[in-house]
Amino acid sequence: xxxxxxxxxxxxxxxxxxxxAQAATLDTVKSRGFVQCGVNAGLPGFGSPDSAGNxxxxxxxxxxxxxxxxxxxxxxxxxxPLSAQQRxxxxxxxxxxxxxxxxxxxxxxxxxxxxxxxxxxYYDGQGFMVNKKLGVKSAKELNGATVCVQSxxxxxxxxxxxxxxNNMSYNPVVIESNDEVNAAYFAGRCDVLTTDVxxxxxxxxxxxxxxxxxxxLPEVISKEPLAPAVRHGDDQxxxxxxxxxxxxxxxxxFGITSKxxxxxxxxxxxxxxxxxxxxxxxxxxxxxxxKYAYNVVKxxxxxxxxxxxxxxxxxxxxxxxxxxxxxxxxxxxxxxPFR
Amino acid sequence: xxxxxxxxGLPDERPPANTVGPIAWLRNNLFNTWYNAILTVLVLxxxxxxxPPFVDWxxxxxxxxxxxxxxxxxxxxxxCWGFIGEKLRFILFGTFPYEQQWRPLLTIVIFITxxxxxxxxxxWKPWLGLVWIAGFLxxxxxxxxxxxxxxxxxxxxxxxxxLTLILSVIGLAVAFPAAILLALGRRxxxxxxxxxxxxxxxxxxxxxxxxxxxxxxxxxxxxxxxxVSIDKLLRAQIAFIMFAAAYMAEAIRxxxxxxxxxxxxxxxxxxxxxxxxxxxxxxxxxLAIAIPPLxxxxxxxxxxxxLVIIIGLYDLLGAGKAALSDPSWRGFYREAYLFVGVIYWxxxxxxxxxxxxxERDLNRSHRR
Numbered sequence: 001x002x003x004x005x006x007x008x009x010x011x012x013x014x015x016x017x018x019x020x021a022q023a024a025t026l027d028t029v030k031s032r033g034f035v036q037c038g039v040n041a042g043l044p045g046f047g048s049p050d051s052a053g054n055x056x057x058x059x060x061x062x063x064x065x066x067x068x069x070x071x072x073x074x075x076x077x078x079x080x081p082l083s084a085q086q087r088x089x090x091x092x093x094x095x096x097x098x099x100x101x102x103x104x105x106x107x108x109x110x111x112x113x114x115x116x117x118x119x120x121x122y123y124d125g126q127g128f129m130v131n132k133k134l135g136v137k138s139a140k141e142l143n144g145a146t147v148c149v150q151s152x153x154x155x156x157x158x159x160x161x162x163x164x165x166n167n168m169s170y171n172p173v174v175i176e177s178n179d180e181v182n183a184a185y186f187a188g189r190c191d192v193l194t195t196d197v198x199x200x201x202x203x204x205x206x207x208x209x210x211x212x213x214x215x216x217l218p219e220v221i222s223k224e225p226l227a228p229a230v231r232h233g234d235d236q237x238x239x240x241x242x243x244x245x246x247x248x249x250x251x252x253x254f255g256i257t258s259k260x261x262x263x264x265x266x267x268x269x270x271x272x273x274x275x276x277x278x279x280x281x282x283x284x285x286x287x288x289x290x291k292y293a294y295n296v297v298k299x300x301x302x303x304x305x306x307x308x309x310x311x312x313x314x315x316x317x318x319x320x321x322x323x324x325x326x327x328x329x330x331x332x333x334x335x336x337p338f339r
Numbered sequence: 340x341x342x343x344x345x346x347x348g349l350p351d352e353r354p355p356a357n358t359v360g361p362i363a364w365l366r367n368n369l370f371n372t373w374y375n376a377i378l379t380v381l382v383l384x385x386x387x388x389x390x391p392p393f394v395d396w397x398x399x400x401x402x403x404x405x406x407x408x409x410x411x412x413x414x415x416x417x418x419c420w421g422f423i424g425e426k427l428r429f430i431l432f433g434t435f436p437y438e439q440q441w442r443p444l445l446t447i448v449i450f451i452t453x454x455x456x457x458x459x460x461x462x463w464k465p466w467l468g469l470v471w472i473a474g475f476l477x478x479x480x481x482x483x484x485x486x487x488x489x490x491x492x493x494x495x496x497x498x499x500x501x502l503t504l505i506l507s508v509i510g511l512a513v514a515f516p517a518a519i520l521l522a523l524g525r526r527x528x529x530x531x532x533x534x535x536x537x538x539x540x541x542x543x544x545x546x547x548x549x550x551x552x553x554x555x556x557x558x559x560x561x562x563x564x565x566x567v568s569i570d571k572l573l574r575a576q577i578a579f580i581m582f583a584a585a586y587m588a589e590a591i592r593x594x595x596x597x598x599x600x601x602x603x604x605x606x607x608x609x610x611x612x613x614x615x616x617x618x619x620x621x622x623x624x625x626l627a628i629a630i631p632p633l634x635x636x637x638x639x640x641x642x643x644x645x646l647v648i649i650i651g652l653y654d655l656l657g658a659g660k661a662a663l664s665d666p667s668w669r670g671f672y673r674e675a676y677l678f679v680g681v682i683y684w685x686x687x688x689x690x691x692x693x694x695x696x697x698e699r700d701l702n703r704s705h706r707r
Contacts, residue, residue, distance in 0.1 A: 042664030053434035093560035207670035316666040
């Protein structure tokens with residue numbers, strides 16, 4: 001008993017105080033020596049620890065990009081795994097500097113939740129997957145279908161809206177855990193599986209016994225632009241995060257990758273010289289090193305490299321670029337100019 | 340005349356086959372009425388259809404510990420123990436730095452040794468408390484590091500079984516004395532103390548543990564001044580202690596109420612002070628009576644630590660779930676949950692078995 005009380009007393013001393021959030025986040029981060037980044041506790045391809053406990057994923061890489069922009073070191077970042085409920089209090093209270101946790105940009109989150117959203121890192125949307133045997137070609141043919149859906153998500157509400165607005169009926173099979181929803185679908189308990197298209201593709205590639213037996217229908221019934229977020233009240237910090245993500249997108253547009261970035265340092269193109277900091281000005285405007293964009297591309301890579309490494313066709317998730325292609329290739333990824 | 344008196348005993352005959360032996364046992368227990376017979380046949384059929392496929396899946400068609408996920412996916416008729424082989428260290432130790440994972444391993448060993456040693460009544464001496472303090476200190480040193488040349492490791496990186504053990508063992512160790520005080524306070528004659536204890540117990544018991552954890556992890560930081568944060572693990576640990584104390588207090592109160600009034604009066608008659616009366620007469624008996632409900636609380640509390648996943652800590656179950664989110668190892672949740680379940684079961688079953696033994700030893704005077 002005594003030992004227990006002592007342990008509690010010892011633990012009670014471990015109260016940490018971080019510098020006030022009123023101070024500029026950049027100064028706080030610099031004096032602390034690392035970026036504190038909130039990520040998903042386990043979403044394949046976006047944020048998950050590997051077997052050795054190292055964080056990997058698309059969202060995770062953008063945390064690393066911000067760390068590189070400030071410290072030129074992708075490891076000067078600490079990750080806080082956050083649940084869906086916990087994520088907003090964590091960013092509001094200053095527990096994390098940056099929330100990079102597959103968060104959909106919405107009006108209320110931008111306003112009443114008090115977030116500022118950086119450029120979208122992944123354009124997602126809710127879709128449907130069915131077994132090829134059914135011969136369904138469009139979601140409009142799903143009248144009367146049994147639909148497996150995860151409970152307590154916007155997915156469930158979008159599903160109801162879609163069927164109501166199309167005057168169709170459906171039988172929902174509502175299950176709480178993602179794994180069990182998938183298992184129910186593959187066991188044939190329902191005709192249709194619905195969630196975000198990235199999730200469907202990942203499930204088809206990674207969980208389906210025979211991936212080719214299943215087809216993702218063309219309709220996307222919701223908009224889910226996923227973006228990193230910072231809290232209101234520190235414009236400089238917001239600018240840094242925003243222009244770090246733009247670096248990745250712009251680098252791909254320039255054709256600059258982590259492998260060939262050195263060849264561009266003395267390019268003839270004045271845009272590229274400004275971008276990489278050979279012509280100074282951009283880094284200073286943000287309060288960062290002039291070479292910050294060079295560092296981000298060199299150590300993390302451009303948007304395409306990050307995408308391919310984590311969720312692209314070469315990974316178990318096998319996602320196509322789709323909406324996430326550059327605007328020059330018919331997608332939506334577009335960076336404002338660096339000047 | 341003596342002819343018809345038999346002087347040599349007949350050889351012993353076996354009783355009829357339908358009154359002793361396995362057949363009789365079957366008849367008496369499984370087929371004694373027509374509905375029992377039907378139920379027996381049904382249950383046998385059910386077991387017969389469930390067990391062979393399960394054994395096939397578990398052992399015969401299973402892939403070994405070194406199987407890759409591609410091999411497992413190609414032939415998914417059996418369990419893929421390659422998942423456990425690959426993820427064992429992550430499930431057991433969470434995100435603790437990989438090359439330092441001997442430290443949480445040693446932590447597990449220390450905890451289990453302490454727990455097993457404390458089960459032996461010969462060791463129930465005052466120095467056992469010192470051993471526990473030494474154990475806690477060495478666990479703290481091992482996990483945090485920063486001294487003796489160990490690299491410092493923040494507690495946000497702790498995970499897996501050590502985290503589960505730290506939360507539950509420290510939680511119970513602190514909550515237990517608090518629970519005794521609460522139980523005594525609730526039966527106290529002093530109105531203020533009584534009201535305080537009753538309010539505390541009813542308030543905490545009136546809300547689910549998950550809401551306490553939410554308060555501790557989500558609400559509390561919003562009330563604190565900007566930039567000041569209390570360690571996340573500590574917040575969860577305090578929430579657990581508060582919760583366990585309230586529940587155990589009620590179990591102990593049950594024990595206190597079972598002690599006959601004569602015991603209290605006898606203690607008063609001997610002129611013992613309140614604390615002498617409680618420590619020497621009442622509590623030893625009351626706690627012995629309260630063992631079953633207390634162990635019940637211990638077991639459910641040990642499993643409740645898995646709720647810390649909602650505040651982003653990877654306990655044993657959370658680490659198992661996170662291991663499933665590796666893109667190349669998705670979908671092997673049966674293996675993951677079975678493995679984690681077996682670990683939980685071993686701990687809970689040992690607790691339950693030990694408590695039965697302890698109950699027998701301590702309640703000799705009450706045995707009916």
